[in-house]
Amino acid sequence: MTAPEPSRTVGAAVPIGPPGVPVTHISQAHPDRVEVRGRDLADDLMGRLTFTEYFHLLLTGEEPTEQQRYFLDLLLVAIAEHGMMPTNVAARMTLAADPGSLHGAVAAGILGAGPVILGTAEECARLLTELRATGTAPDEAAHRIRADGGKVPGFGHPVHKPLDPRAERILALAGEHGAAGEHVALARALRDGVAAAYGRPLTMNVSLPIAAVLLDLGFPATTVKAVPILARTASLLAHLAEEREHPVGFLMAGHAEDAITYEP
């Protein structure tokens, strides 16, 4: 049954929402210390962990291996910045309209991190996981998806042709560092399968190697979407710092507006 309004009856004993023991494993603040994932934030973590290592600890409960750390840094760097993206444009216009709220403009930018712009890494992870679990051959999968009128996640890019340099670099470094496992192999095979199914090579974009490497390194599925969001937040903060110093938000809005004709 759909539950459109999860308000509780007054005094109801049973809370709304999926059941679950009301527990968090992340952190707790005390008057004299902050405990994070069972560790003392000030005495143990601050000054010892890098932000990337800490992000891994926060997200998974464990400190990364050196290899996990290396690739987490690599993937965050790979996906953070890509020019004057629509999300950066929207965020800069929002800051121009409300200059006092940097976090409001960041939020506006993050709201564009949807499936069209950043969400395909998660779809890629699902596909790779399914291929591996079912033993489906990548070229068979590509043909089936094409026959169904679908699109194979992780392929095609409006700017990068014939290759997405970031995707190639991730694959190369995964090979060099011994991080390329079954999912990376499936990603590579999928490229051939897609070329066969569509009758021409398609650009493998950055989302597929991100998903493949994260899966091969044992990251939980939740990281696949978290990595692009954290990365793009860094990019948004850079664009908004520039916007504060050197505003172009309203100028871009003016060009956008002028491109559209009003017809009653």
Place this chain on the structure above:
Amino acid sequence: MTAPEPSRTVGAAVPIGPPGVPVTHISQAHPDRVEVRGRDLADDLMGRLTFTEYFHLLLTGEEPTEQQRYFLDLLLVAIAEHGMMPTNVAARMTLAADPGSLHGAVAAGILGAGPVILGTAEECARLLTELRATGTAPDEAAHRIRADGGKVPGFGHPVHKPLDPRAERILALAGEHGAAGEHVALARALRDGVAAAYGRPLTMNVSLPIAAVLLDLGFPATTVKAVPILARTASLLAHLAEEREHPVGFLMAGHAEDAITYEP
């Protein structure tokens, strides 16, 4: 004059908004490469820079020194996570209500990163900059602020008493690593001035050392607010990953609702 609606007249030659050459210095995507801050993303930056180093490059245009890198990591780790904060609570409720939009829930959480919760680092930076520029003695400033009925930014904390362990740790590491300059000295003197002005010691919270260290290491003022926002995004992603696996958002909403009585 206030300009409530910066729409442009059709065909207007002069764009609305602060003047400025329409330039960005951050990045540009080309078919075969992505250039970021004058560097090749795939060939030069990916696999070489950590995410923290890249964040510094994105934000400032320059790669950090090792000391800047160390303290940027330290400060990001210091401010990221602090228990089941109101922003984490709001984000978890939002994900419970709209489970398909991780980025929507992150945005909702970031919207709470306002002056009450995260914004004081920027106020601290302003105060320290002003003290340094004018040569005002910190205890004089503290007395004046108190006399005006104001609050000295960077002092007081609802949980941490008598000391904020994160603030102390930052000060200690700044000393050990030779990163404590004039702004850190002003922050320390301000603690004494505040104790004198208010007749009792007040907790120096994490915001003041963050601001002081960033200023002493030559970070531009824009980083002072960007650091907490990026840090808290990592924390939000961790809470939302946990919420996906182990939902408590609606349960928390139920407890929140039950705490309030309706009286017509």
Place this chain on the structure above:
Amino acid sequence: MTAPEPSRTVGAAVPIGPPGVPVTHISQAHPDRVEVRGRDLADDLMGRLTFTEYFHLLLTGEEPTEQQRYFLDLLLVAIAEHGMMPTNVAARMTLAADPGSLHGAVAAGILGAGPVILGTAEECARLLTELRATGTAPDEAAHRIRADGGKVPGFGHPVHKPLDPRAERILALAGEHGAAGEHVALARALRDGVAAAYGRPLTMNVSLPIAAVLLDLGFPATTVKAVPILARTASLLAHLAEEREHPVGFLMAGHAEDAITYEP
């Protein structure tokens, strides 16, 4: 092919995004007038149309009939407010954390208007449209959905049992005012079908009659989601006005936090 980053190549002739003539039919500001949907805002619309009539004009390009106006008002009133909902809780916490940004807190609240809380009206509209188009009997559809392990949209409510008083009132007024057509009849039949399929009556919640009446009155499908969002914005503004005068946001956050135990 998926296009994760719709940036344009520099100087590219073909814009990214779905094709379409770059036209808007909504409005245009001129130095001496504002034209909205072919009408003069100041001289014709202001003071003549109610906000509800104007909302209809904005959304559809046409002024509503008196019956459409009556039911648009009715449905907006029906869905706007429902107690201390999770979205209101999240918005109040956000305002407490960033008191200067009323619009930021409204945005945080709207971000919770997802499928669990407000989105089922759109699913209901899809189901009713499909039933009508295919001639599928409602009880057959209900049995099929149940057999597939799904949930019939528009049924079940955590608070309202056995009836949702708002749903019943909408159905009654639709009947009285001659607005109950085929979609309302399908909604009523679906209630019986659901009771048969699940072996017991389930609460028809407010989403199903909202969708049915909008469809019967000829509203385009886009209104089905727009109505709850506009309605809830009014509710959020009321809660946030109260929060400004009489803050309970952090108190609710405290109760929410206390309900969850930290376990490393």
Place this chain on the structure above:
Amino acid sequence: MTAPEPSRTVGAAVPIGPPGVPVTHISQAHPDRVEVRGRDLADDLMGRLTFTEYFHLLLTGEEPTEQQRYFLDLLLVAIAEHGMMPTNVAARMTLAADPGSLHGAVAAGILGAGPVILGTAEECARLLTELRATGTAPDEAAHRIRADGGKVPGFGHPVHKPLDPRAERILALAGEHGAAGEHVALARALRDGVAAAYGRPLTMNVSLPIAAVLLDLGFPATTVKAVPILARTASLLAHLAEEREHPVGFLMAGHAEDAITYEP
């Protein structure tokens, strides 16, 4: 003292946040009814009140007089729509990037409803209230603000010159309907004072009459910001409905991007 992190100590007796009896006066859902502002939603309000009347009831606790209702409708209509505003542009780009989240795109658009675009009505209300309370002559205030290098809120507009047709229409209707009291008189006098202080007439924009009329009709100050936010939400929903049918978001983003040159 600033309180950067209002987390509570576990088991703390005293909640964080401004003190106040934990009460809401807005509404409560019960299994068989929803009570809003002491009235039965289904039996009393639905089908009797228009959405505008209900918005007034939600916000203030009282049903509006016919005159309040008339002007609330008028002001909501006046401020809702004004062409392809930067906020509409940002919202359309956000929907293009995340087509499944209408509410996410609405939230992105609302985040731009800051002081530059929509916030001056609140500043106008403050100024009018202060003028009235202190008995300061409007022209004296205008000269003082100019001498201090400030801007008089409610004056100047990038498109509307020499008059903002919406502002004139509100003033005219306020006169015709006997709604023009002391605040409207102050607004008119301020126009003359501004012309004298700046040596030339400046456009009185829509924000000043909105504030003046709301104050003259006895609306609480909280409505002054709530009215533009609700109004613009209606406009955003119209633009996003059009964007769904006839997408121009990425095309506008492309034009915005092309207007900016990358220089390393």
